[in-house]
Amino acid sequence: MAYKTITEDNIDILVAGAGLGGTGAAFEARYWGQDKKIVIAEKANIDRSGAVAQGLYAINCYMGTRFGENNPEDHVRYARIDLMGMVREDLLFDMARHVDSAVHQFEEWGLPLMRDPNTGAYQREGRWQIMIHGESYKPIVAEAAKKSADEVYNRICVTHLLMDEAKENRVAGAVGFNVRTGNYHVFKSKTVIVGAGGASNIFKPRSVGEGAGRVWYAPWSSGSAYGLLIEAGAKMTQMENRIVLARFKDGYGPVGAYFLHLKTYTQNAYGEEYESKWWPGLQEIVGKEYLDPDASHVTHRPIPTCLRNHALISEVNAGRGPIHMVTMEAFQDPHLEEIGWHNFLGMTVGQAVLWAATDVDPKNENPELTTSEPYVMGSHATGCGAWCSGPEDVSPDEYFWGYNRMTTVAGLFGAGDAVGGTPHAFSSGSFTEGRLAAKAACKYIDDGKAEGIVVSEKQINDRKEEIYKPMEHYKIYRNEITAGDVNPNYINPRQGLDRLQKLMDEYCGGASVNYMTNEKLLHIGLKKLAIMEEDLGKLAAKDTHELLRAWELKHRHRASEAVMHHTLFRKETRWPGYYYRGDALKLDDENWHVLTVSRRDPQTGEYTMEKAPCYHLVDENE
Amino acid sequence: MPTFVYMTRCDGCGHCVDICPSDIMHIDKVTRRAYNIEPNMCWECYSCVKACPMHAIDVRGYADFAPLGHSVRVDRDEEKGVIAWRIKFRNGQKDMELLAPITTKPWGEHIPKLAQVQGPTKEMRDSELLFNEPKYIRLDEGDIHTLKSNGLKMKAGVYY
Ligand SMILES: Cc1cc2nc3c(=O)[nH]c(=O)nc-3n(C[C@H](O)[C@H](O)[C@H](O)COP(=O)(O)OP(=O)(O)OC[C@H]3O[C@@H](n4cnc5c(N)ncnc54)[C@H](O)[C@@H]3O)c2cc1C
Ligand code: SF4
Ligand code: SF4
Numbered sequence: 001m002a003y004k005t006i007t008e009d010n011i012d013i014l015v016a017g018a019g020l021g022g023t024g025a026a027f028e029a030r031y032w033g034q035d036k037k038i039v040i041a042e043k044a045n046i047d048r049s050g051a052v053a054q055g056l057y058a059i060n061c062y063m064g065t066r067f068g069e070n071n072p073e074d075h076v077r078y079a080r081i082d083l084m085g086m087v088r089e090d091l092l093f094d095m096a097r098h099v100d101s102a103v104h105q106f107e108e109w110g111l112p113l114m115r116d117p118n119t120g121a122y123q124r125e126g127r128w129q130i131m132i133h134g135e136s137y138k139p140i141v142a143e144a145a146k147k148s149a150d151e152v153y154n155r156i157c158v159t160h161l162l163m164d165e166a167k168e169n170r171v172a173g174a175v176g177f178n179v180r181t182g183n184y185h186v187f188k189s190k191t192v193i194v195g196a197g198g199a200s201n202i203f204k205p206r207s208v209g210e211g212a213g214r215v216w217y218a219p220w221s222s223g224s225a226y227g228l229l230i231e232a233g234a235k236m237t238q239m240e241n242r243i244v245l246a247r248f249k250d251g252y253g254p255v256g257a258y259f260l261h262l263k264t265y266t267q268n269a270y271g272e273e274y275e276s277k278w279w280p281g282l283q284e285i286v287g288k289e290y291l292d293p294d295a296s297h298v299t300h301r302p303i304p305t306c307l308r309n310h311a312l313i314s315e316v317n318a319g320r321g322p323i324h325m326v327t328m329e330a331f332q333d334p335h336l337e338e339i340g341w342h343n344f345l346g347m348t349v350g351q352a353v354l355w356a357a358t359d360v361d362p363k364n365e366n367p368e369l370t371t372s373e374p375y376v377m378g379s380h381a382t383g384c385g386a387w388c389s390g391p392e393d394v395s396p397d398e399y400f401w402g403y404n405r406m407t408t409v410a411g412l413f414g415a416g417d418a419v420g421g422t423p424h425a426f427s428s429g430s431f432t433e434g435r436l437a438a439k440a441a442c443k444y445i446d447d448g449k450a451e452g453i454v455v456s457e458k459q460i461n462d463r464k465e466e467i468y469k470p471m472e473h474y475k476i477y478r479n480e481i482t483a484g485d486v487n488p489n490y491i492n493p494r495q496g497l498d499r500l501q502k503l504m505d506e507y508c509g510g511a512s513v514n515y516m517t518n519e520k521l522l523h524i525g526l527k528k529l530a531i532m533e534e535d536l537g538k539l540a541a542k543d544t545h546e547l548l549r550a551w552e553l554k555h556r557h558r559a560s561e562a563v564m565h566h567t568l569f570r571k572e573t574r575w576p577g578y579y580y581r582g583d584a585l586k587l588d589d590e591n592w593h594v595l596t597v598s599r600r601d602p603q604t605g606e607y608t609m610e611k612a613p614c615y616h617l618v619d620e621n622e
Numbered sequence: 623m624p625t626f627v628y629m630t631r632c633d634g635c636g637h638c639v640d641i642c643p644s645d646i647m648h649i650d651k652v653t654r655r656a657y658n659i660e661p662n663m664c665w666e667c668y669s670c671v672k673a674c675p676m677h678a679i680d681v682r683g684y685a686d687f688a689p690l691g692h693s694v695r696v697d698r699d700e701e702k703g704v705i706a707w708r709i710k711f712r713n714g715q716k717d718m719e720l721l722a723p724i725t726t727k728p729w730g731e732h733i734p735k736l737a738q739v740q741g742p743t744k745e746m747r748d749s750e751l752l753f754n755e756p757k758y759i760r761l762d763e764g765d766i767h768t769l770k771s772n773g774l775k776m777k778a779g780v781y782y
Contacts, residue, residue: 030736031753044643053643054667065767072767073774090776094750097767101758110727135698136724137703144733155645179645209778210624211684213644219663249688267648267675320646341720345707349694353773356692358681359713393750394769396776420646435752443747545659593779613778617769 003182005464008151011189013441015149015434015541016174017043017224019050019414020427022195024434025441026104026317028033030148031191038149040442041156041187043175043196043548044220046142051218052195052427055135057346058256059113060426061488063096064131067121072096073618077412079424082381084290084587084596086238088421089617090390090399095425100433102300103130103218107371107444109140126260128424132260134346141431143339150383154408155179158224159467159551160233161192163411166454169233170410173455175463182544190412190450194567195434198377198417199223199559203242204505204512205373207250214350216245216252218498220552225385226416230562233602234385234407237420237595237612239559240566242374244515244578245381248325249368253351255325257343262330266312267488268320278311284588285391285576305381307579311372313514322438323369327362337363373511376559378417379430380577384563385420387597387612388413391436396615403444405437408599413437421595470541470550493549496532499551504560505526508567509579513537518583519591522568529561533598562607566596569609570586624684626660631678632656638670638679647679672705687763700729720730 013029018040044051075096080087107113112133114123121592122130146152158176164173173189200217207214220507230236230572238322247255258264262384268274279293296303312323331337340362344352354360361369378385387405390399405413415437416430425433443582444450470493485492491499504510507525509517517525541547573581574589594611601608625647627638632655633660638647639656646660647670656679658664671679683692691712698705707720712749736753747765 027736028753032742032747034737034741044645045641047665047670048641049643053669054665065764066762071772073772093767093769093774098752098755098759100760101752101755104758105754105759110725110729112723114725133722136721140725140733143730147735148737164651179681205687207684209684210661211686213624213664214684215664215665218665218667220665255678272646338720341709341718341721345705346722349696350667352707353666353681353683353692353694356694356709356711356716357688357690359711361711361716388663391750394776396778420656439752457663461774480698545648548645615776615778616772617776 003184004467005184005186007013007186008039009188009331010037011039011187012191012445013186013438014174014189014192015040015553016192016194016228016400017196018046018142019143019195019197019416020052020430021143021150021418021434022193023141023585024431024469025193025195025415025438026145028435029146029438029442032439033445036442038348039187039189040149040152040183041174041518042152043179045154045156046145046152047139050138051221051409052138054349054428056132056133056137057134057343058125058129059488060256061099061424061426061429062122062128063100064121065100067399072128074314075424077618078128078302078359080468083304083383083423084286085593086241086388086574087383087423087616090395090400090596091388091419091422091580091618092174094391094404094436095422095429095432096396099437100426102432102435103428109144111140112136121316125257127143129256129260131261131590136521137427146586153185155431157548157551158186158196158228160463161228162188162455163232163458164453165456165459168188168450171232173374175460175467177544179544179548184467185586186460186517188455190445190453193434193441194225194228194418195415196224196228196418197221198375198379199226199374199556201501202376202499202504202556202560202563203373203510204296206370206511210286214250214252216372221377222552222555223376223559224552224555225414226559226562229386229407229414229418229560230564231410231602232602233599234409234412235376235597235599236562237385237387237597238328238566239376239381239562239598240596241382241384241575242578243380244374245372246309246312246369247353248336251348251351251354251368252372253344253348258325258340262336262340264325264327264330266323266325268315269322269324272321275308275481278314282307282310282576285573285585285591290587305575306575312369313371313484313577317514324366324549326366327446328364328366331363331553338564339450340491360439363422371511374509374515376563378420378422380426381423383421383423385418385422388419395435398613398617402442405433406440408443411444413441442570470539470547471539474542476542487540491535493546493553496536496553499532500560501559508564515579517567517579518581519568522564529557530555541613560601563600565598565607565609570596624664624666625655625658625679625681628680629653629655629676630677635675637673637675641669641673643667643669656693668696670698720754
């Protein structure tokens, strides 16, 4: 193939994927490495890439220590309750103690943060969320990153990390291709910070046909953070902890502001409150430690997101759906009505389009809610991602190996969705994690840990061949058939994605099986994924756009495989409402109050699973 | 909802191609105008709509659940720092205009170039602080939170 090879050499810090985590990393890296070479490789255009492309209407993680609102440990406690105990408290504490400094910078950079006219503090949506006019959130953080980086390569799909050949288990850069020119890009770098985001479209979406792009997390969230890290042999944690979201039906518009700020609430089709009747049964599954509605009532201790999903799912299964969001009261106030609409326009425009198309005026009609298909990510109310080192002054030995946010591969760092065990980081926390990773990466280089890296021409050429194989394959076999996409020698990326989604849905607890799975199903699923991998070797791409889709699919497939292994390993139902192990329907603290950690051997493809201790640093009571 | 492009308005400038996060706005080789090549990978994020200088791009709700006849239009004005929306319902009974700020400062001037600020001291490097910290954490003289300052300890296992 006539594509050029373009090599960028002597990079100190390569940021692979510049969403909220990646922009934070690139920006901060310049401070700690003023003479270092910082390069960004981003698969889209940094100005509008990632989950925040269309903007946000809230910053969901802000402590407000400045206004005497919360301390970092309060947030740790909250995230821990929400995730049924399973979080990395060291990483969470560390993120929370820094996150406000990121938010204060955003305000200084021009991001419109709303203020409470009475107190002068930021306008709270809920205890952790502040309201913003965030249409330009992404362009603003992108500008910060661009000011710090030596070079920003847009439209580079990073496909693989390069590995050092002098020292085992050490990163040496990354490779990918330019989606527009098709050129092969080689980035030789001392460190890599992966900020390539979480994964949508792994489980079959509820939307079909033309609407298949209507997913909650962006359709371009291709699980690349996981694909890249797993392939490099980095250990992963909590990959079973996929998230299901209760959202407005079909549009997946956000509900946070509706619940918290507009004080709307839900009811079943018959206008009844339904949640509380499911609590006693649920308490039998998870135990009183995790669900105590009376205590929650008195102390405002939140009821975990997954458990509220469980109530919604159960009520619908009992035949009393649909569930409605009661908006008709709040929306009589014109000010609140306006906020309700701005909330969509600021971050999920499609919901506004849908209501306009279906004549749903929430002032006169209570809109429907539904639970989404599952998503694999690590910055919302869930914590999938890489097993990373914490900060020196907080982390216990098991959680610390020298450099903050470094994965188990030397020189390879993560931020945002890439880092496991840190739910509720959201946009601001992801940006903060990028900053933390950048400082640590500079230190790693200054400590001389990146000396003597060797990357052979062979490694570079092998990767090149691998990257373009789908296009070669297409060229060879296309003319064996008259026309169309049905070919005995290959499948195209869309066909592959459909297969992946169907099998994850049916065997790993997707929406169409009511999030239910068991050991038998998971074993079949793993077998099908392995066979699918053979077919992925025969993927065909007719142009570079399809080549992008081919590599997104491969990353999604690898992420799915880890999800399947983790789900099989954790023999309990820790998060009813996210997924259920039908053969182990109870939460089992005796055996499973641990974090799950996996490693895929890059040579053999074998997975090793282990339990890691779950450390806590705050008690239950404030 | 998936985008489409009005033939008479598009001049093929390519702004939409440049910005689409999903890489699905492409220029048609025959008409030399833009179109959405993969509607089922469109997030209706409106990035292209906002970027089009000719207002040539619009969205039509996904065919599988959105009836025809609605409209959500937008005009993003970088200079004035505002975004204006107009939402029209299918039944004609609602027609809303909404305006929101997109920035409070002129673009590009208030983000520091960190290559030019005073670099960190060794003491700072050895600390847990980030750029602008501890000042920016609370915007006062307070220091960063540590386990010690907050009276905390890490313990393994279930105890809470
Ligand atoms: C609908 C919705 C509403 C949300 N609401 C809020 C909210 O109100 N408040 C809040 O604080 N947070 C909110 N979030 C969460 C927030 O967006 C995420 O937590 C955050 O963006 C995660 O950051 P990240 O850097 O991990 O991923 P992203 O920001 O998604 O960035 C990933 C980046 O990697 C790039 N990339 C991916 N694959 C590759 C590859 N192979 N090669 C190169 N580059 C690649 C992508 O293009 C992208 O730029 C919301 C998210 C969604 C989807
Ligand atoms: S930005 Fe507008 S005018 Fe330019 S190519 Fe796209 S649709 Fe056409
Ligand atoms: S709305 Fe967003 S995803 Fe759809 S074509 Fe435009 S930029 Fe791309």
